[in-house]
Amino acid sequence: MKTEQNEKTRYSDAELKEFKDIILEKLRIAKQELNNLTSSLSSPNSNGTDDTSGTYKTLEDGSATLEKEQINQLAARQKKFIEQLEAALGRIENRTYGICRETGKLIPKERLRAVPHTTLSMEAKMKQY
Known part of the structure; x- marks a missing residue:
């Protein structure tokens, strides 16, 4: 006696292609964003404040350091996202x-x-929380 199977155990090849x-589109965008982040890290500060007084230079250096740290964090997050997409x-x-x-079980589409x-x-x- 054959039992009817209502619940799928995996997605079809056509669904997997979708x-x-x-994923390939998200990966393309993520890599582009990562490239933008890394290029902004390597480019020098172009605010043109070299000729302003030293007082503001110190504040700007601190601000630039904070901004670089934030960009580094974003880049690290983006790299992890790319790895997850590739997996x-x-x-x-x-x-x-x-x-x-x-x-x-199958995760809903x-x-x-x-x-x-x-x-x-x-x-x-939800069980994780």
């Missing part, structure tokens, strides 16, 4: 994409479209 396209592409290739690593690098369903994510 997610791959979404998601790997899961697409081995056909495990969209399967919750906690529950083993809506969640994957919003957060394509996720490895947890909302059910599992």
